Amino acid sequence: MNDISMSSPDLTDAERQAVAAVMRTPNLSMGHEIQDFEKAVRELTGSQYAIGVSSGTAGLHLCVRAAGINDGDLVITTPFSFVASSNVLLFERAVPIFVDVNPATGNLDPEQVRQAAADLTQGGETARRWLPRSGAREGAPLKALLPVDVFGQPADMDPVMEIAGEFDLRVIEDSCEALGAEYKGRKAGTLGHYGVFAFYPNKQITTGEGAMIVTNDDQAAALMQALRNQGRAPGDTWLQHTHLGYNYRLDEMSAALGRVQLTRLDEIMEKRQRVANWYAERLVEIPAVEGPAIASQTTRMSWFVYVVRFATGFDRDAVARQLGEMDIPARPYFLPIHLQPYMVERFSYRPGDFPITEDLGQRGLALPFSGVMTEAQVDYVCRSLQQVSMRK
Numbered sequence: 001m002n003d004i005s006m007s008s009p010d011l012t013d014a015e016r017q018a019v020a021a022v023m024r025t026p027n028l029s030m031g032h033e034i035q036d037f038e039k040a041v042r043e044l045t046g047s048q049y050a051i052g053v054s055s056g057t058a059g060l061h062l063c064v065r066a067a068g069i070n071d072g073d074l075v076i077t078t079p080f081s082f083v084a085s086s087n088v089l090l091f092e093r094a095v096p097i098f099v100d101v102n103p104a105t106g107n108l109d110p111e112q113v114r115q116a117a118a119d120l121t122q123g124g125e126t127a128r129r130w131l132p133r134s135g136a137r138e139g140a141p142l143k144a145l146l147p148v149d150v151f152g153q154p155a156d157m158d159p160v161m162e163i164a165g166e167f168d169l170r171v172i173e174d175s176c177e178a179l180g181a182e183y184k185g186r187k188a189g190t191l192g193h194y195g196v197f198a199f200y201p202n203k204q205i206t207t208g209e210g211a212m213i214v215t216n217d218d219q220a221a222a223l224m225q226a227l228r229n230q231g232r233a234p235g236d237t238w239l240q241h242t243h244l245g246y247n248y249r250l251d252e253m254s255a256a257l258g259r260v261q262l263t264r265l266d267e268i269m270e271k272r273q274r275v276a277n278w279y280a281e282r283l284v285e286i287p288a289v290e291g292p293a294i295a296s297q298t299t300r301m302s303w304f305v306y307v308v309r310f311a312t313g314f315d316r317d318a319v320a321r322q323l324g325e326m327d328i329p330a331r332p333y334f335l336p337i338h339l340q341p342y343m344v345e346r347f348s349y350r351p352g353d354f355p356i357t358e359d360l361g362q363r364g365l366a367l368p369f370s371g372v373m374t375e376a377q378v379d380y381v382c383r384s385l386q387q388v389s390m391r392k
């Protein structure tokens, strides 16, 4: 065993002590830790509101509710993402309208977003080509855009916001993978009307399970605060519920962990950057693979995963399998959302519908990645990758 894992949290005794301290109090939920964590996120992002929730999925779902997205509404989003970014639309019986991505970055292609928004707004035959074969109602309103900051690189948000302004759309920025990233010097997550950062243990910082919503919208914040807490509005007692809500609260142990992790964000991002650099230096020696493409003019990367791409026609899955046999985990990233079985069943998507997404999905492989990886481990992964890819 070489002890190389797909991902690993980066924890110190400060985090352990903070969690243990909560456990010496009776306040395991809804105490001051969540308030302190939220304050720290407000300070980091400059957002007026930060709302701690139990997962990135929960956070995105609350944004969908806050954006007033309802049964049958259309939302333009990306098929090259983790499924949750589309699932939250399905939770409200809304319809994701997929558009294809930029082949270099894997982020939404703003030109296609613009075309889709214009065509869907016009309606009729022009709109139809963007709708799925089934599961969408013709003439349904386009309500929002849901870009995703893929792998820790912000989406091209200036044109996205311009399009939103032009067509009067709400923008939910899925920054679940991008805490700390920047777009033209501005923080990812703060570029739309609502943003969400997620803290699963493979993320830049972790709370175990958990996430944070940020927004500057007073009404949306009040609604989301109520909805995460079983729909209790200000003034409601424990058993009064103004809204149909959820239990999407973040507990105090998780919040304490997140609060301390956040104080270490710069250090954690630097360590992850260093590991990414080690990979980049070695990958240039391996002709079969290409490292991640960063839009260096606009992006300050906050590395989430390290995804390489194989040359077209290369048997990526065979490489992954052989790495696995050497105890090196590696994972295809992402499998296109529109081809997941339940999406095909509902919307009748077919292979070939979003060719760039599908191509990236076939050629991308996430290598083991975390800020606590050593240079020797990166070296071993790359040497093994080189060996295995030469056999193909």
Ligand SMILES: Cc1ncc(COP(=O)(O)O)c(C=O)c1O
Binding pocket: 055, 056, 057, 058, 081, 082, 084, 085, 148, 174, 176, 177, 198, 199, 200, 210, 211
């Ligand atoms: C792009 C994206 N959106 C949403 C989520 C959902 O976050 P969570 O797993 O915390 O529910 C993730 C998590 O991996 C993600 O990568």
